[in-house]
Amino acid sequence: MRRYLFFLLTLAAGIFLQLIFSLQFNPLRIQPDFLLVVFIFLIFYSNYKEAAAVAIIAGFLKDSFSIGIFGSHIFIFLVCAVLLEQYKRYIYREDLRLKVILVFLVSLVSGFLNYAFVLSRLSVSFFSAFFLVIIPEAVFTTAVSPLLFWLMRRCALKYSI
Amino acid sequence: MVRYKKILPLILTLAIAVILLVAKFPIFSRAKTPLVDSVSLGLKILNFPFQEIKKLVFYHSNYNRSLLLKSENARLTNQMVELDELRQENDRLKSLFSFKSGSDYSLVVAQVIGKDSSNWSSSVIVDKGRNSGVESGRCVVTDAGLAGKVVEVGNATSKIMLISDPNSSVAALIQRSREQGIVSGTITGQLRLHFLAVDSDIKAGDTVITSGLGGIYPKGLVVGRIIEIGVDKGGLSKSCLVVPTVKLSKLEEVLIMAR
Numbered sequence: 577m578r579r580y581l582f583f584l585l586t587l588a589a590g591i592f593l594q595l596i597f598s599l600q601f602n603p604l605r606i607q608p609d610f611l612l613v614v615f616i617f618l619i620f621y622s623n624y625k626e627a628a629a630v631a632i633i634a635g636f637l638k639d640s641f642s643i644g645i646f647g648s649h650i651f652i653f654l655v656c657a658v659l660l661e662q663y664k665r666y667i668y669r670e671d672l673r674l675k676v677i678l679v680f681l682v683s684l685v686s687g688f689l690n691y692a693f694v695l696s697r698l699s700v701s702f703f704s705a706f707f708l709v710i711i712p713e714a715v716f717t718t719a720v721s722p723l724l725f726w727l728m729r730r731c732a733l734k735y736s737i
Numbered sequence: 738m739v740r741y742k743k744i745l746p747l748i749l750t751l752a753i754a755v756i757l758l759v760a761k762f763p764i765f766s767r768a769k770t771p772l773v774d775s776v777s778l779g780l781k782i783l784n785f786p787f788q789e790i791k792k793l794v795f796y797h798s799n800y801n802r803s804l805l806l807k808s809e810n811a812r813l814t815n816q817m818v819e820l821d822e823l824r825q826e827n828d829r830l831k832s833l834f835s836f837k838s839g840s841d842y843s844l845v846v847a848q849v850i851g852k853d854s855s856n857w858s859s860s861v862i863v864d865k866g867r868n869s870g871v872e873s874g875r876c877v878v879t880d881a882g883l884a885g886k887v888v889e890v891g892n893a894t895s896k897i898m899l900i901s902d903p904n905s906s907v908a909a910l911i912q913r914s915r916e917q918g919i920v921s922g923t924i925t926g927q928l929r930l931h932f933l934a935v936d937s938d939i940k941a942g943d944t945v946i947t948s949g950l951g952g953i954y955p956k957g958l959v960v961g962r963i964i965e966i967g968v969d970k971g972g973l974s975k976s977c978l979v980v981p982t983v984k985l986s987k988l989e990e991v992l993i994m995a996r
Contacts, residue, residue, distance in 0.1 A: 592776075592783060595851035595862070600787045605926050605986060606856050628750040635754075640769035641854040641862065643888055643898055647754065649855070654751040661747055690857050698903050700924055708925050713856050 582737050583618055583630060586728060590614035591637040606709065608716035611638055612686060613724045615653060616679055619660045620669045621737060631657035648693045655689060656682050672722060679721040683714035770891035777864055777894045780850040842955070845869050845993040847895070859902040859926060861988055866891045874953060876994045882959035882982040883907065883947060884991055895993070899985050900960065901926045908950035909960050914938040917948055920960050920979060926986070928961055928979040935975055939966050945979050955994070 590611040598607040615634045619627050635650030642649070660682065667674050687710030694700055731737075792799070847863035865871050867890050875887040877897050885905065889896040898905055901922040909920040909930060916937040918930045930945055943963045949956030965978035 591854065592779065594854045595780060596783050596787070598852040599784065599849065599861075607852075609856075611854070624745075624747050628747045631747075632750065632754075636769075637772075638854050640772045641851065642858060643853065643860040643896055643902070643904075644855055644858050646769065651751070651754045654747070654754050658747050658751060690855070694857050694903065694924065700903065705924055709856050 578735060579621075579737050582732070582735055583622075583626070584633070586614050586618060586731070587611070587630070587633055587637060590634070591641065594638075595641055606712040606716060608720045609683060609686065609713060610717075610720065610724065612656075612683060612717055613679060613721045614728065615656070616660065616675070616682060616721075617725055617728045619657060620664060620667075620675075621732065624661055627657045627661050628654065645693055645697075648690070652686050652689045652693075656686060659685065672725060675725060676718055676721050680714050680718040683717045684710065687711075687713055770889060770894075773862060773889075773896070774866065774891040774893045777850060777862075780862070781848075781864060784850060842994045843870075845871055845995055847871075847991050847993055849988050849991065850894070857924060858904070859899040859922060859985065860885075860888070861897050861899065861991075863895050863897060863991060863993075864893065865993065866893045866895050868892050870995050871895050871993050872995065876954050876958070878958060878992050878994065879983050879988065879990070881984070882961070883954060884983045884985065884988065886953055887993060897991065897993075899988075900981060900983075901928060901985050907954055907960060908948045909945050910948040911937075911939060911963070912944040912946050913940070914943070917950075918976075920945060928981055930963065930977040930979050931969070931974070933975040933977070935968065935973065937975055939963060939975065939977060941966065945977075 590613070593610040594607070597610065601607075611634055615630060618630045622630055631653035632650055635647075635653040638649040638653075639646050660678075667678060669675075687706075691700070691702070691705045691710065694705070845865050847865035847869075849861045850864050851862035853860040871887060871890055873887055873890050877884045877886055883900055885897045885899040885902070887895050888898045899922070900907055900920065903922050903924050905922045907920040908917070910917045911930075914937065916933055916939060918933045920928050920930050922928060933939065941963055945960045945963060947954040947956055947958040947960060959982050961979040961981040963977045964980050967976055967978075968974075969976050
């Protein structure tokens with residue numbers, strides 16, 4: 577029970593951080609995807625079924641606070657969950673460097689999928705999307721991930737998750 | 738085989754997600770507004786310390802700005818008296834021709850409590866919703882001009898699609914030459930004025946205002962200023978890069994127009 581409460585609270589903290597960060601630190605037009613970092617962290621503590629639930633909740637939260645196609649983020653998080661579940665066995669959970677690289681790669685995947693959804697409605701040049709949104713978002717997300725991982729790991733240890 | 742069997746629940750969920758996404762069941766999209774409503778108080782509380790810190794940090798510049806605004810206020814008050822006279826004269830003349838006044842709007846002041854959680858769209862969440870008379874499709878402005886329109890309404894919150902959102906389109910015209918076009922947002926957060934005739938009279942620095950076509954945005958709201966002029970692919974029309982007059986990345990309070 578405590579474990580699921582931890583999952584829910586961490587995801588809620590992720591979405592709150594996401595909503596408030598860009599409002600208070602407005603010079604940054606592109607904001608890091610805090611929820612994605614939280615999601616990746618939780619995947620390492622989940623089994624397959626829990627991973628699906630985490631992906632659905634994270635996607636639902638992101639879709640709820642966005643005006644894009646409803647369900648697009650649920651789909652993106654589920655795709656990322658499938659990929660992470662396939663490859664997480666090759667990554668040592670406590671190795672921060674590998675996890676940071678993983679954040680960058682998953683952020684790129686998420687960016688490409690987002691681009692596909694945007695492309696279904698609008699004609700957007702791939703290069704402008706890649707260099708002005710996908711890459712900066714992946715870089716910012718990767719930059720904030722060590723601190724978030726450290727904080728979440730401390731919480732997970734404290735509450736014996 | 739065992740490995741794929743383990744991942745089956747995830748694949749199944751993914752398949753269900755695809756079906757839901759394609760089917761676009763309204764029940765799911767309806768479920769998100771109560772969620773946004775329920776966290777609005779939390780967002781307000783979390784934003785509060787940041788706002789208070791900003792007030793302290795920017796005290797000096799705000800004091801200077803208040804002095805400047807006081808003198809500006811005095812000048813505008815005088816101007817308003819003159820304008821009031823003109824308005825009354827205008828109303829009298831309009832009533833002679835049985836025109837309906839175009840400024841019958843009540844304004845709802847709303848505070849921005851959150852920004853879009855995705856980098857692919859530009860929207861903000863405000864603390865006023867259906868309970869305050871806000872309806873979907875309403876135009877949103879600030880003192881500097883047009884900001885966007887209401888796209889989703891909850892009981893206590895609303896989502897506003899900013900004019901810089903790639904899905905936003907605003908019928909607009911160039912104030913000086915009256916050339917008409919469509920202002921749309923981009924994923925980079927800039928605005929583009931499209932569909933202008935190749936021989937249209939456009940200069941950098943021209944002001945772009947709403948044309949009132951389409952019925953969502955009233956005529957005459959300032960959208961932005963032209964900074965760059967170019968020709969669209971194929972050379973059949975011109976397009977311009979427009980800088981919005983409203984600082985969309987620094988929105989704190991907005992006015993929602995309600996009839």
